Amino acid sequence: MKQNTDNLRVMNKLMASFLFLLFINHPLWAYKLTYKEQVYELYHRHLYAYPNRTWENLMYLEEALDADFANPLNALTRIETKEEWNKYQKLFDMHIHLKIVENYLILGNKFDKQKAYFYNAPYKDITLRSLDIAEKIYNFALPHWVEAVKLAKETENYPYLFLEGIQFWEDEAYRINHDELNYESIINKQINRLIRVREELNKMDSSTFPGPGENGIADPDKVGELNNLFKDWEGFIK
Template sequence: MLGIVLLTTLNPLPLEAYYVQYKEQFYRLYHLHYIQNPDDTMENIYWLEQAIKADFANPLFAMALIENETQWEKYRYLFMMHAHLKLIEQYLYLGNKWNKRNAYFYNAPWKEQNLESLETAETCYRTALYYWQAARDWAEKAQDRRFRFINLPRVQFWEDEAGRVEDGRLDYEKIITRELSLLQQVREKFQAMDENTY
């Protein structure tokens, strides 16, 4: 009881502000949500885009152990590739929230709203496609021959991603192109609807 009284009467120490300014700090603010609400996804997109624009922290504070300039260069390429891949995932999540997979006849009264929703989904998918080109460029730099025997164990997953991008096992262009094609088919079905559809 005395402990509770002491805790409530003592003034807590003021907390120091945490100024976020480096890529690694912004990246740490990105996190997966249990339920991917559009607001949560847009929050992640914001943090990842800030991470891409910011400067790198000192190599002492990198997310991998950096011991020389070559490791530092490879780390930067891998980081940028990974951040772009995460942006692609987030834009795909966001586009999926507005993508209509089918144009059911009973949705005809809301034809215009459905077409607007498809337009939003298409914008998300096209933005993801833009980031895919950048991710491929960064992956190509990270897979340069100079880095062949440079291993960064703490970010091994990033290295695996770069390898999958290089050999084509990870191809977001194929996935996004398929989504855009299916979206166009659904759009055409909605556009074909008239007052006799429902």
């Protein structure tokens, strides 16, 4: 799973670099995007402008995760001490990991299927391919959750520090450390349901559908379109 995740991150970074070149050459950007704070701001602008472009959001987040921090003077909250600076960095990366988890869940859901109906039988094979993609994407989220938990735990080393400017991140760490937020449970629930749907689909055969006078033939144009789409995604996540 780690190798798959690493491969996907490499691809994300290559695509993100291309997008950054486009943004950097725009008059709006008079300086090179170098620091986490800059990339994170770009992610936010992109999120509000194109909320459904989950894949691009993931690219920005992965790029932010790998970038360096700006000088504390340019932090997203007031920093006065080294202890505050250390906690800020942990909260920042924790938050990025959580956003990556959330976006993988959104992306996986686009290929997922909540329930298998008898009339899905003509599309059994293409639906199984879609479920395979969804499962792999859900699994990509797990390592990021593990890192988020680790970083949240480390913020407990600063029990008397509270960074008001990033209160939402502080709240996220609190919820993780008190078992109020558990994405591992959510991810596993999604995967377990997906496995049940796959089992139901695998039970289907030519007798499942159609009945008398019904058309049980899959639309070839629709299947062809999905095949092309899934082929691209299968190449990304193999």
